[in-house]
Amino acid sequence: MVETAVREPTRVRSNSVVVLGALISLCVVALMSIVVGSNQLPLDAVWHALFHYDGSYTDAVVRDARLPRTILGICVGLALGLAGALLQGATRNPVADPGLLGVNYGAAVAIVFAGVLFGVQAPTALIWFSFCGALGGTVLVYLLGGSASPVRLILAGVAVQATFVGLNQAMQVIDTNSLDKMRYWLVGSLANRDVPALAPLLPFLIIGVVLAITAARGLNAIALGDDTARGLGATPGATRLRALLAVGLLCGTATAAAGPIAFVGLMIPHLVRMLVGQDHRWVLPLSALLGPVLVLGCDVLGRVLGSPGELQVGIMTEILGGLVFLFLVRRLWGVRR
Amino acid sequence: MKLRAGAVALGVRNRAVLVVLGMLVAWLVLAVFAIGTGDFQLSPGGVLRTLAGDGSRAEYLIVVEQRLPRLLVATMVGAALGISGAVFQSLTRNPLGSPDIIGFTAGSATGGIVVILVFGGGQLPTALGSVISGALTAVAIYLLCGKDGLGGYRMVLLGVGLGVVLTGLNSYLLTRVMVEDAAQAVTWLVGNLAGRGWESVGPLAVVLVLLTPVFLVHSPGLRLLESGEQVAAGLGVAVTRVRLVLVLSSVALVAVAVAAAGPIAFVALAAPQLARRMTASPGPNLFPAAVTGALLVVLADFLGQRLLSSSLLPVGVVTGALGGIYLAWLLLMERAKNKV
Numbered sequence: 001m002v003e004t005a006v007r008e009p010t011r012v013r014s015n016s017v018v019v020l021g022a023l024i025s026l027c028v029v030a031l032m033s034i035v036v037g038s039n040q041l042p043l044d045a046v047w048h049a050l051f052h053y054d055g056s057y058t059d060a061v062v063r064d065a066r067l068p069r070t071i072l073g074i075c076v077g078l079a080l081g082l083a084g085a086l087l088q089g090a091t092r093n094p095v096a097d098p099g100l101l102g103v104n105y106g107a108a109v110a111i112v113f114a115g116v117l118f119g120v121q122a123p124t125a126l127i128w129f130s131f132c133g134a135l136g137g138t139v140l141v142y143l144l145g146g147s148a149s150p151v152r153l154i155l156a157g158v159a160v161q162a163t164f165v166g167l168n169q170a171m172q173v174i175d176t177n178s179l180d181k182m183r184y185w186l187v188g189s190l191a192n193r194d195v196p197a198l199a200p201l202l203p204f205l206i207i208g209v210v211l212a213i214t215a216a217r218g219l220n221a222i223a224l225g226d227d228t229a230r231g232l233g234a235t236p237g238a239t240r241l242r243a244l245l246a247v248g249l250l251c252g253t254a255t256a257a258a259g260p261i262a263f264v265g266l267m268i269p270h271l272v273r274m275l276v277g278q279d280h281r282w283v284l285p286l287s288a289l290l291g292p293v294l295v296l297g298c299d300v301l302g303r304v305l306g307s308p309g310e311l312q313v314g315i316m317t318e319i320l321g322g323l324v325f326l327f328l329v330r331r332l333w334g335v336r337r
Numbered sequence: 338m339k340l341r342a343g344a345v346a347l348g349v350r351n352r353a354v355l356v357v358l359g360m361l362v363a364w365l366v367l368a369v370f371a372i373g374t375g376d377f378q379l380s381p382g383g384v385l386r387t388l389a390g391d392g393s394r395a396e397y398l399i400v401v402e403q404r405l406p407r408l409l410v411a412t413m414v415g416a417a418l419g420i421s422g423a424v425f426q427s428l429t430r431n432p433l434g435s436p437d438i439i440g441f442t443a444g445s446a447t448g449g450i451v452v453i454l455v456f457g458g459g460q461l462p463t464a465l466g467s468v469i470s471g472a473l474t475a476v477a478i479y480l481l482c483g484k485d486g487l488g489g490y491r492m493v494l495l496g497v498g499l500g501v502v503l504t505g506l507n508s509y510l511l512t513r514v515m516v517e518d519a520a521q522a523v524t525w526l527v528g529n530l531a532g533r534g535w536e537s538v539g540p541l542a543v544v545l546v547l548l549t550p551v552f553l554v555h556s557p558g559l560r561l562l563e564s565g566e567q568v569a570a571g572l573g574v575a576v577t578r579v580r581l582v583l584v585l586s587s588v589a590l591v592a593v594a595v596a597a598a599g600p601i602a603f604v605a606l607a608a609p610q611l612a613r614r615m616t617a618s619p620g621p622n623l624f625p626a627a628v629t630g631a632l633l634v635v636l637a638d639f640l641g642q643r644l645l646s647s648s649l650l651p652v653g654v655v656t657g658a659l660g661g662i663y664l665a666w667l668l669l670m671e672r673a674k675n676k677v
Contacts, residue, residue: 095494100501144668152668158438158497159664165504166602166657169527173651176520183511183519262501315509322502326481329494 015276022289026074029296033070034062036300038308041066068195073299073313074292076190076258079205079250081291082212084265085272085283086250089219090243091153094270094332095325098138098251099262101157105164106137107255108186112171115178124197127256131201134252137164142244188261188314190299201253208249209288215243216280223278261314263321264294270328353616353625360628364412364635371639372404402534410533410597411638411652412631413541415604417594419630420552420623421587422605423612427559427621428580429493432667435606436591439496442605443503444474445595446526450507453522454514460537463525464596471592474499475584528601528653530638537597544593551586552623555579560620601637601653603660604630610667 035041041058048054049062080098087096098104110133114120120129137160145156172179218239221229226236254261268287276282295313298320302311372388373379377399379387386392387400422435429439436442448470452463481495507526511519558579561569570576591605608630612622615629634652637659641650 100497144665154494154497155438156668158500159661159668162437162602163657163661163664166527166654166661169523170650170654170657172523173527173654176516179520179523180516183508183516186508187505187512262505312509312512315505318502318505322498322505325498325501326495329491329498330481 011277015282018275019286019289022286022293026289026293026296029293029300030070030074032300033073033296034066037066037303069190069193069299070296072193072195072198072257073190073296075202075205076254076261077264077292077295078288079208079254079291080261080264080295081268081287081289082209082284083247083250083254084267084291085269085280085287086212086215086219086243086247087265088269089222089280089283090215090240090247092222093153095266095328096153097263097266097321097325098247099260099265099321100154100161101141102137102160102164103134103141103251104137104188104255104260104262105161105168106135106140107131107133107252108182108260109133109164109167110136111185112168112178112182115181116171116175124200127198127201130256131204131252134255135248138244138248138251185259187312188255188259188317189312190258190295191310191312193258198257201256204249205253208246208253211242211246212250212284212288215239215246216284219243219280219284220278223280259314261295261317263317263325264291266328267321267324268294270324350618353618353622356612356615357625357628360625360632364628364632367632367635367639368408368412371408371635372400374639374643375399375404406535406538407530407533407638408635410537410541411530411634413538413545414530414594414598414601415608415631415634416627417541417545417590417630418601418605418634419608419612419626419628421590421594422607422630423609423621423623423626424552424559424583424587425605426609427563428583430563431493432606432610434493435609436587437600437602437606438500439493440478440498440500440503441471441474441496441588441591442595442600442602443500443507444477445471445592446600447503447507447510448473449525449595449599450510450522453525454510454518464540464593467596468589468592471588471595474503475588479584524651525599527651528599528656529651530598530634531649531651533597541593541597544589548586548590551582555583556621556623559583563620599651599653601634602657603664604633604656607660607663608633 031043031046034046035043039061041062045058046062049059050067053059053063083098084096087098087101088094107130110129111126114126114129120126141153141157141160144160145153168182172182218229218234218236221232221234222236222239224232229236251265268291269283272283272286272290276286294317298316299313302313302316305311369381369384373381373384377395379396379400383392383396384400387396388405392400418436425434425436425439426432428434445467448466448468449463451470452459452466456462477499478492478496481499482492511522514522558569558574561572561574562576562579566576594601609622609626611633612625612629616622616625633656637655638652641652641655644650644655
């Protein structure tokens, strides 16, 4: 008891340093996301556009293209990082990731069906289809996989995903038109999104974030095991439900806004736990801060590597995250056996 | 006591034999129907007559040049997928440890797509590409598994991870080309038997004939492996070698099947499970799995051509839809069992 009382302030202090570092790196990456591109901008031009907007060409580039893209990247990264931390906490599964759980293809199937069956083409309407699809995919996977064992949840995700992919391909084979649209949508990207049209999604993002933050204490209890948690007066079932609802909302908004971006939710919480330990009151906010750093960083990297075109951010996270996933499985399962 | 055990074993074996015989008969009936139906209708008698060599020239062309090779490809692809699925499920001791789930199919698909998109396709190059990349995927998984060896949940999870990366790569490749090329690639990617002629039959038949003895020889070892590595090793099975040989041969089977017809979803997953349930006998059930796989693919192809009058559905779409439902059921059943 005495020991924790002594330790607590230093922990808070060191964690505050980490949060400060995360904030600074977020600012740096956001600035890079505005500066770097096929049209490199000097810093003073960016400053001018942000604070002394006068409608010149570079000002228009910053305000109409780079800035919305950066804001989109921040929102998507925040949602995905937070969703990953929630999912890993709620299922006590170190390799849980929204991208592995049928979320992406749930959204994809909803979009394809919207186009082919209902003739919906307007981006504003498609957002809602992809949102519902992502939410539906999450619920379906959870219903099938339960939370009994980590492997089951992943496999349930794979199973649902495989089914969705099949449905999707069926539609694409029948209708070449939908293929032409889908093949671009299926690779998550921050480019060419109509950001103002995405504003109606914002309330869902906010609700998701609030639900997530309020679940932190409950997740700490779940980490001790369900029985212990119940003994301490927590309600694991209710916490889990709240966390998964938040995951559905967060992933739904992110996927509707930027298409499928996998593995951000897998990598970020691991990094965060290395930095600040297991306390979800720290893990959740920091995941929300570092998620955008990763998404924007991958986006910028994709622009640099792919120039004069660009590599979509979904590809970058998939390659990077896939390697991290393989590493984690090797390490964690090596120890357990 | 001994007598009774013998009687039970005999009963089980009889049941397995009966099930296999029943499926073979079903396959024959289905085959005759599949060959007989289409834009050019033939009665079952007419089909048999033509196959015996007594048909008209037109009938001969339709039956022997077009529909028979497609049927044979469907059969052999199904058998190959069924066997490899049974081997993998047996090795991983997990009904979900089939090549579809653990990334080999995605890996083979990547090679096929690359060939279609970069070199313009063609059946033989596509086949080669998918065989090579399937083998590379297997090597990658083997290396990733490292000293702990193949088998178990770790291999399944590593395969899942690799599969996700490869699927992402596949989607990316599709964004880099003209829509016509993408359409061609997707038609192949979904699993398709349309237009398969005698030239696809040859390689499949050769590989199946070459590998069947390998599986026959190693099947007892595989069966012992199911009761655990230590037990198998104690009973004199060379665990590492048997595993390696079986994995490599099954990957070869998957690769030729994918090369011939594209990655047809779920057959490798469902066929061994169905076979095991129908025969109700323990062990990998390689032969029943092969027959079930063949029956499934032929049936799915037949349904795909008849289900919608407006368009022909590729076989992979049918197996995908059926397999998804089956998989959900499998997961729910497992869950119920865990709870008991």
